[in-house]
Amino acid sequence: xxxxxxxxxxxxxxxxxxxxxxxxxxxxxxxxxxxxxxxxxxxxxxxxxxxxxxxxxxxxxxxxxxxxxxxxxxxxxxxxxxxxxxxxxxxxxxxxxxxxxxxxxxxxxxxxxxxxxxxxxxxxxxxxxxxxxxxxxxxxxxxxxxxxxxxxxxxxxxxxxxxxxxxxxxxxxxxxxxxxxxxxxxxxxxxxxxxxxxxxxxxxxxxxxxxxxxxxxxxxxxxxxxxxxxxxxxxxxxxxxxxxxxxxxxxxxxxxxxxx
Numbered sequence: 406x407x408x409x410x411x412x413x414x415x416x417x418x419x420x421x422x423x424x425x426x427x428x429x430x431x432x433x434x435x436x437x438x439x440x441x442x443x444x445x446x447x448x449x450x451x452x453x454x455x456x457x458x459x460x461x462x463x464x465x466x467x468x469x470x471x472x473x474x475x476x477x478x479x480x481x482x483x484x485x486x487x488x489x490x491x492x493x494x495x496x497x498x499x500x501x502x503x504x505x506x507x508x509x510x511x512x513x514x515x516x517x518x519x520x521x522x523x524x525x526x527x528x529x530x531x532x533x534x535x536x537x538x539x540x541x542x543x544x545x546x547x548x549x550x551x552x553x554x555x556x557x558x559x560x561x562x563x564x565x566x567x568x569x570x571x572x573x574x575x576x577x578x579x580x581x582x583x584x585x586x587x588x589x590x591x592x593x594x595x596x597x598x599x600x601x602x603x604x605x606x607x608x609x610x611x612x613x614x615x616x617x618x619x620x621x622x623x624x625x626x627x628x629x630x631x632x633x634x635x636x637x638x639x640x641x642x643x644x645x646x647x648x649x650x651x652x653x654x655x656x657x658x659x660x661x662x663x664x665x
Contacts, residue, residue, distance in 0.1 A: 447474075447476070447573045447574050447596075448541055450531055450539040450541060451536075451537075451539050452477060452478050453475055453476065453477060453478075453483055453486075453531060453539065454475070454476045454477070454478070454480075454573055455473060455474070455475055455529065455531065455541060456473070456474045456573050456574065456595065456596040457471060457472065457473050457474075457527070457529065457543055457595075457596075458471075458472050458474075458594060458595040458596040458597070459471050459472070459545075460472070460594070460602070461604065462592070462593060462594050462595065463545070463546070463547075464517075464519060464525075464545050464547050465519070465547060466519055466520070466521070466522055466547060467518070467519065467520075468516060468517075468518055469516070469517050469518075469519060470514065470515075470516055470517075471490070471503075471514070471515050471516075471517050471527070472512060472513070472514050472596070472598065473488055473490075473505065473512070473513045473514075473529060474511055474512050474513075474573055474596050474598070475488070475511045475512075475513070475531070476511055476573050480572065480573070481511075482510045482511025482512075483511050483533075484507060484509060484510065484511050485533070485534075486513075486531055486532065486533050487531075487532040487533070488505040488513045488529060488530070488531060488532070489502070489505070489529070489530040489532060490502070490503045490504075490505050490515055490517075490527065490528070490529055490530075491503070491527075491528045491530075492517055492525060492526065492527045492528070493525065493526060494521065494523065494524070494525055494526075495523075495524040495525060495526045495544065500526075500528065503515045503516070503517055508598075510598075512598055519545075519547045521547075522547050523546070523547060524544060524545070524546055524547075525544070525545045525546075525547050526542060526543070526544055526545075527542070527543045527544075527545060528540060528541075528542050528543075529541055529542075529543070555606070555607070555617050555618055555652050555653035556604050556605060556606040556617075556652070556653060557581060557590075557604070557605040557606075557621070557623070557650065557652050557653070557654075557657070558602075558603065558604045558605075558656045558657070559602075559603060559623075559645070559656045559657035559658060559659060560600050560601065560602050560603070560656065560657075560658055560659070561577065561579065561597075561599065561600065561601045561603060561625045561643070561659045561660075561661060562599055562600045562658070562659070562660050562661070563599040563600075563641075563660070563661050564643075564660055564661060564662040566662075567641055567661060567662070567664065570627075570641055570664065571597075571599075571627065571641075572629070573596060574596070574629075574630055575596065575597070575627050575628065575629055575630070576593060576594065576595050576596070576597075576627070576628050576630075576633075577593075577594040577595075577597040577601060577625065577626070577627050577628075578591060578592070578593055578594075578625070578626045578627075578628060578633070579591070579592040579594070579603050579605060579623065579624075579625050579659075580623065580624045580625075580626065581605055581621040581622070581623050581652075582621060582622050582623075582624075583619065583620075583621055583622075587611050587612060588611050589610060589611065589615070589617070589621060590605045590606075590609040590610045590611060590617065591609060591611055592604070592605050592609050593633070597627070599661075617652060618652050618653070619651070619652060620649050620650065620651050620652075621649075621650060621651075621652060622644070622648045622649060622650075623644060623645055623648065623650055623657065623659065624642060624643075624644050624648075625642065625643045625644070625659045625661055626640055626641065626642045626661075627640060627641040627642075627661060628640055636665055637665070638665055639664065639665065640664075640665045641661050641663070641664055641665070642661060642663050642664075642665060643659045643660045643661035643662050643663065644659060645657045645658060645659050646658075
């Protein structure tokens, strides 16, 4: 009788240990997903809301495309403003002025050259006629350029019927999987403006040490508010036709055409 009780206790202890390890694994995976690109908006600037995103995301050494989206407090795009961008190495303090071009619908774009890895500051100033200038600052930890290798590339489009479902603060995740369990790789694109071009490479792998090759299934998912994790009601999704694609094959096309 005592032996049976001891055995049950041993099994219970083992089960608790496995559950604890599994929970830790989930936490680690989620932390890795968040670390791929920390949220950078939207932020409130008086009566305006400003959100910034980059391509690639997170930014890397070399040429990067930065995009700012402006909206009023009620969510309407602000297209009559002037956005001034200055950027530079945080430890140096010297700033370069980068002109931002208006692209319509409250979107402003600029090319930025990060010529060294490390911490960079990006300072944005919103200028509007008859109003005080408003300034906010972002910090980017610029990684070295990708070492190359195999990649999965493509374009994500949004079905016209879902256009009104996109709001400031939403985040597009492009997720590649080889089977059950954690994703193989994840690309996080904040405040997407469709169509969106993407590249998934070894640097986007959730768990390091594996091979980025073979066939995968891919899902493009817009998360409301940008919170990573499993799909939730209200998220938007799409997949390539057949949903089995080959890494380093031809670019793929994804249409986000369903609301969960």
